[in-house]
Amino acid sequence: MTPAGRREKLSELAPELLDQKKEKKTRERGLRELKNVGDNGVVMRFAPNPSGPLHIGHARAAYLNDYYVRQYGGRYVLRIEDTDPKRVEPENYGMILEDIEWLGLKITDVVYQSDRLDIYYSHCEKLLESGNAYVCTCDSAAFKTMKDNKKPCPCRDQTTEENMSLWEKMLDGTFPEGAATVRVKTGIDLPDPAMRDFSIFRIVETPHFRTDARVYPMMNFSVVIDDYLLGITHVVRGKDHIANTRRQGFIYDYLGWKQPEFYHYGRMSIGGLVLSTSAIKEGIRTGQYSGWDDIRLGTLRAIARRGIQAEAVRNSMIDIGIGQTDIVFSWENLFAENKQIVDPVANRYFFVTNPVKCSIKGAPSVTAKAFLHPNDESRGCRALDFNGKLYAPGDEIRDVSMVRFKDLFNVKIGNEGEKPSFEYSGDSLEDARKEKSPIIQWLPEHGHIKCTLMTPEGKTEGICEETVCNEKDRVVQFERVGFARIDSVSDSGIVAYFAHR
RNA sequence: GCUGAUAUAGUGUAGGGGCCAAUCAUGCCGGCCUUUCACGCCGGCGACUGGGGUUCAAAUCCCCAUAUCAGCACCA
Numbered sequence: 001m002t003p004a005g006r007r008e009k010l011s012e013l014a015p016e017l018l019d020q021k022k023e024k025k026t027r028e029r030g031l032r033e034l035k036n037v038g039d040n041g042v043v044m045r046f047a048p049n050p051s052g053p054l055h056i057g058h059a060r061a062a063y064l065n066d067y068y069v070r071q072y073g074g075r076y077v078l079r080i081e082d083t084d085p086k087r088v089e090p091e092n093y094g095m096i097l098e099d100i101e102w103l104g105l106k107i108t109d110v111v112y113q114s115d116r117l118d119i120y121y122s123h124c125e126k127l128l129e130s131g132n133a134y135v136c137t138c139d140s141a142a143f144k145t146m147k148d149n150k151k152p153c154p155c156r157d158q159t160t161e162e163n164m165s166l167w168e169k170m171l172d173g174t175f176p177e178g179a180a181t182v183r184v185k186t187g188i189d190l191p192d193p194a195m196r197d198f199s200i201f202r203i204v205e206t207p208h209f210r211t212d213a214r215v216y217p218m219m220n221f222s223v224v225i226d227d228y229l230l231g232i233t234h235v236v237r238g239k240d241h242i243a244n245t246r247r248q249g250f251i252y253d254y255l256g257w258k259q260p261e262f263y264h265y266g267r268m269s270i271g272g273l274v275l276s277t278s279a280i281k282e283g284i285r286t287g288q289y290s291g292w293d294d295i296r297l298g299t300l301r302a303i304a305r306r307g308i309q310a311e312a313v314r315n316s317m318i319d320i321g322i323g324q325t326d327i328v329f330s331w332e333n334l335f336a337e338n339k340q341i342v343d344p345v346a347n348r349y350f351f352v353t354n355p356v357k358c359s360i361k362g363a364p365s366v367t368a369k370a371f372l373h374p375n376d377e378s379r380g381c382r383a384l385d386f387n388g389k390l391y392a393p394g395d396e397i398r399d400v401s402m403v404r405f406k407d408l409f410n411v412k413i414g415n416e417g418e419k420p421s422f423e424y425s426g427d428s429l430e431d432a433r434k435e436k437s438p439i440i441q442w443l444p445e446h447g448h449i450k451c452t453l454m455t456p457e458g459k460t461e462g463i464c465e466e467t468v469c470n471e472k473d474r475v476v477q478f479e480r481v482g483f484a485r486i487d488s489v490s491d492s493g494i495v496a497y498f499a500h501r
Numbered sequence: 502g503c504u505g506a507u508a509u510a511g512u513g514u515a516g517g518g519g520c521c522a523a524u525c526a527u528g529c530c531g532g533c534c535u536u537u538c539a540c541g542c543c544g545g546c547g548a549c550u551g552g553g554g555u556u557c558a559a560a561u562c563c564c565c566a567u568a569u570c571a572g573c574a575c576c577a
Contacts, residue, residue, distance in 0.1 A: 029525090047577085048577090051577080081577060083576095083577085190504090192504035192572085193502090194573035196573080199574080204575085216575095218574090239572095242505070242572075266570075266571095267569095319525095325570095326508090327514095329513090332527065335527095339539085370536090374536090374537080406536055432536080439537070441537075477537085479538095479539075
């Protein structure tokens with residue numbers, strides 16, 4: 001029974017089921033509800049540290065939080081966590097902002113932690129004064145040994161006055177880097193070693209280009225202060241922070257503050273890809289990668305360059321959701337999302353690899369018309385002139401006796417001695433179908449341009465239609481090859497980056 | 502080692518005691534449509550980690566095992 005017949009039959013038997021079916025189809029993707037959402041919606045945050053541009057892992061955090069802000073309304077705070085002078089570089093700030101722009105996040109507030117050191121200091125002093133923190137001057141390795149054996153270090157018993165004076169010495173430069181740290185008193189005999197008297201401030205002598213401090217808060221401290229002061233209501237972050245959440249709980253308690261709601265999603269590994277910023281940096285330095293947007297990388301700028309749309313990334317991330325299961329990121333699924341977005345808009349063009357110039361005997365000179373998009377004829381056609389000769393894909397005219405050049409005509413392929421010969425064989429599409437001739441792409445003798453198709457595996461040289469020059473920065477579909485973003489157009493030809501089939 | 506988390510088709514997800522011989526997407530296979538091996542449409546394939554327990558009833562609750570992951574940094 002044909003699909004139409006089925007539908008007709010169903011409408012006779014049970015018309016209400018037709019609607020049901022449609023409903024299923026349009027089911028929209030979504031995430032689970034958040035707990036304790038107030039009348040004013042939510043305040044969420046995205047908090048990258050500026051050690052490099054954003055990558056696909058950041059996109060998950062960014063979009064998950066973004067989703068809820070859009071869902072419930074409220075504010076979305078971008079917080080630049082730049083409290084490690086050793087890992088912040090000026091150019092990264094700009095790249096992060098660009099990446100966020102590309103992602104299309106609904107950011108409402110932007111704060112830099114390096115602007116807020118005084119706030120952290122004053123709250124640290126509160127903890128010191130209430131006896132919930134102390135300045136530890138032990139060697140870090142020695143402390144670790146004591147901590148591992150549930151033994152308190154001598155500094156733990158210092159008086160408030162002693163702690164305050166040591167704190168002053170941290171700030172005024174008396175202590176060199178590494179000589180002192182502030183610890184929260186959580187309990188040195190806690191069953192979980194990760195909870196025991198962890199550090200909340202340290203001395204770093206490396207200069208910071210945005211501030212001239214030498215004492216910096218540790219993430220577990222600054223995050224608590226900021227989340228509370230900025231009114232963050234819900235935090236969605238990776239499960240690598242699950243211990244941090246519990247650590248931060250101590251600080252919330254000591255300060256008498258209520259915690260936001262926390263959600264921790266599972267680890268996401270990205271198959272066959274270098275994500276570590278330090279490794280990428282090294283690769284760029286040695287010339288192994290062309291830059292942060294080298295298409296072999298998982299940075300957002302790299303996947304953007306390949307023609308992956310931000311919306312496709314968003315859909316993928318929402319689809320993955322906030323489950324705590326560890327997952328393997330699927331390029332396949334991302335590509336499918338991207339295709340859904342890009343297919344209706346991408347113009348179609350011919351791309352020919354390994355081009356072979358063919359003279360077609362007995363063929364009339366014609367101008368072929370091919371739709372820019374087969375499902376939207378209103379967009380018009382490309383015109384491809386044929387004047388006796390054309391370029392055919394070398395690999396596809398071997399071992400066949402007849403082909404149809406798409407939108408042109410049929411050609412019989414014979415073998416005269418060593419060289420194949422080509423003979424016009426009519427315009428009839430039916431004939432080609434009858435013969436089961438492959439329908440293949442081709443390019444005019446004049447009116448084509450060199451085109452290099454870049455893929456993560458390497459480059460493919462070929463030629464494509466001249467008018468592709470007008471598609472710079474857009475995604476096109478090279479028929480039977482796949483979708484690609486036109487990256488550059490010059491006299492020497494076109495460079496396109498392959499996205500996916 | 503200690504602490505904690507998680508385990509549903511190849512991949513990602515839904516389902517949180519009976520409506521589950523388990524959802525949806527992707528993938529793969531077959532068909533239809535088509536001057537692309539695209540898109541669209543139709544059909545099919547494919548999974549509850551294992552073992553105990555609770556219960557009339559367990560993918561769902563409990564315990565154990567196994568596996569994986571995370572944290573135990575003066576990084577974030």
